[in-house]
Amino acid sequence: MVELVDVPVPEGPGAPGWDEFVAFTEIENATQVAVYGTADVAITAERWLPQFRDPEQEVLFIAARDGDEVVGRIAVTRTHEAPEAGFVELQVRPGKQHRGVGTALADRLDGLAAELGLAKLITYVPSAPGPDAGRLVAPTGAGSVSRQDRGTRFLLARGWRLEQVERGSRLPLPADGDRLSALRADAERHAVGYRVLTWVGVTPAALRAAMAELNERMSTDIPTAGLEEPPETWDAERVLEYETRQTAEHALLVSAAEHIATGRLAGVTRIWLPHGAGAGQQGTTVVRGEDRGHRLGLLLKVANLEALDERFPGRPSVVTWNAEENHHMLRVNEAIGFVPMGYDGAWRKDLP
Template identity: 45%
Template sequence: MTFTIEELAIPARLDGSPAAHAFEEATEARNAAEVAGFGTPDAAYPAGELLPGWQPSAHEQRRMLGARLGGRIVARAGYQSPTEGDAANTGWVQLHVHPTATGRGIGRALADAAERIVAEEGREQVHTYVASPPGAGPRLEPPTGFGSVPADNREVRFLLARGYTLAQVNRVSRLPLPVDPAVLAERRAAAESRARGYRIHHWEAVAPERWLPDLAMLATRMSTDAPSGGLDEEENVWTVERWLEAEAEARESPRTTLYAAVEHVESGHLAGYTELSVPPALDRPADQGDTIVMREHRGHRLGMLLKIANIEHLVERFPGHPAIVTFNAEENRHMLDVNEAVGFLPVAYEGAWQKKL
């Protein structure tokens, strides 16, 4: 049976239309591939939670390709790239083939098509993040020297054959909930003793207007201050308008985003923030989003303070979720120390890969 590659029209809503049906099938393929790669059902998301992030954006180019086999979408390739700034030289590609459809050349055909889009739009490099399940035999290390992936894994051999290089390894960690309140109280008290002159703020979904310029600056700093390993990362500029667009998209999802931010009281500006994305179903984990503390404010245990403050916020607002899941670069020892002290345990790994066009 032969397959065909097509660009998928992103529906405005899941209304039973052909476009909505194709998006749901593409999401099913994505989920099956991610669950197989990470080895956990935590990696699966309902189509309605993913759809807002694929709507037209004034700040990002977003396109999706699908592979149709026997009338059904069995694989997808997503493409995203900023529309302006230095980071616009990079295209981010996500490739997922349903495990039942592998071995037919679908992955190669989708990767070819996605890389053509990246090149045609003038991008100079491709970045992709790919789960690597456990495997025997030799290991492949990134240039950081932190972490590794099984060199004989199918996804590793596929990427190497296409000219990608392993630039970084990310650890996936899971924090079982609830955490012992005494542990959180002890860790928070220790952090607060080092964080004099700083104040914690909380909000849900919509940021107070006074913080918008600071949040845009901090989101920009995520691309320059966070460890990037061997990835050639350019500054990915966020403006207030881009932040507001992202907030509006998040509000279209059934998920809820909880924020904790820390203010440097003397200057009246934010020094960092962290976010948790919470699904409506109580049997699913919350996702840890960005956590950033500006370099000039590090050394005050603000990362620990932010993390614990938002965990407490989650337990207060939405009790009953089984866990929190987070991704961290293996070389980001500071954040791994914070997570391990709270109780996060490693459950899976992914490689960050780069290809120059």
């Protein structure tokens, strides 16, 4: 019989809740790899934990146990900036479906949302490929998920609605050096008056206030369709805390565009790299509205990939996710050599 158990967010390996968190990671990896078809999307528990240790948010974990085995899990995250919205991860271990585990977890989620007074829930669910006929198209008109997918059927039956589709893309490494050189030369012809700054690790102290402004832009400028994801508030102290916590388990490779005449940061891109030899994950790329039209997004991505080849050779790939309606960034990725590997459905559920 399945038992649902509240689990603390572990402080680190070996702390209370760690064994369950390792099981959560196994479930996450099995789900992701099954859909995307590559182990490059897998993550270790040590690398994943900092995401849930952010002091700007509250996280609740629930494990579904069948005897000694964790067969499913819930994570509900809400930020201090928008406590009425819950970001949800609900998964059942592959091979353990059709036993009522998902229904039990979803029922508990609905009860928990009511207890917390949440107004809406948001979740991102990878969608397995399916037939073209009868696909569910996002309200944006860009992207779709298969109605035959188990996750799609489950979410629709529980009152969720699809709001957006994100494309997962992968760039095999090493990237084509000649292609990157040509793209950089083209971008630099349009980026007169700007220069690229590249570093590894936390943002230098003199640039943290400017990075805080760009992080706020990231939370409002990327397309979120009808999800209405909350804006974020950043300052230099939060930038340092976030990057310090994340770089305990990742190397951080950053390229930023500086407007030479004013010294302001016009845009930034990041790649997170696990310590060791795993795949990199492309973070959000953002350019200030007043600095757009100079191909800075392309310039920054190419510069960061060139630095990746020089400073972190031997990685298998870089993976990234973008909204299907973000046509500009998808074209940039395609020009660099990223190829689609799968799709995420972004879903929303409004609560009484």
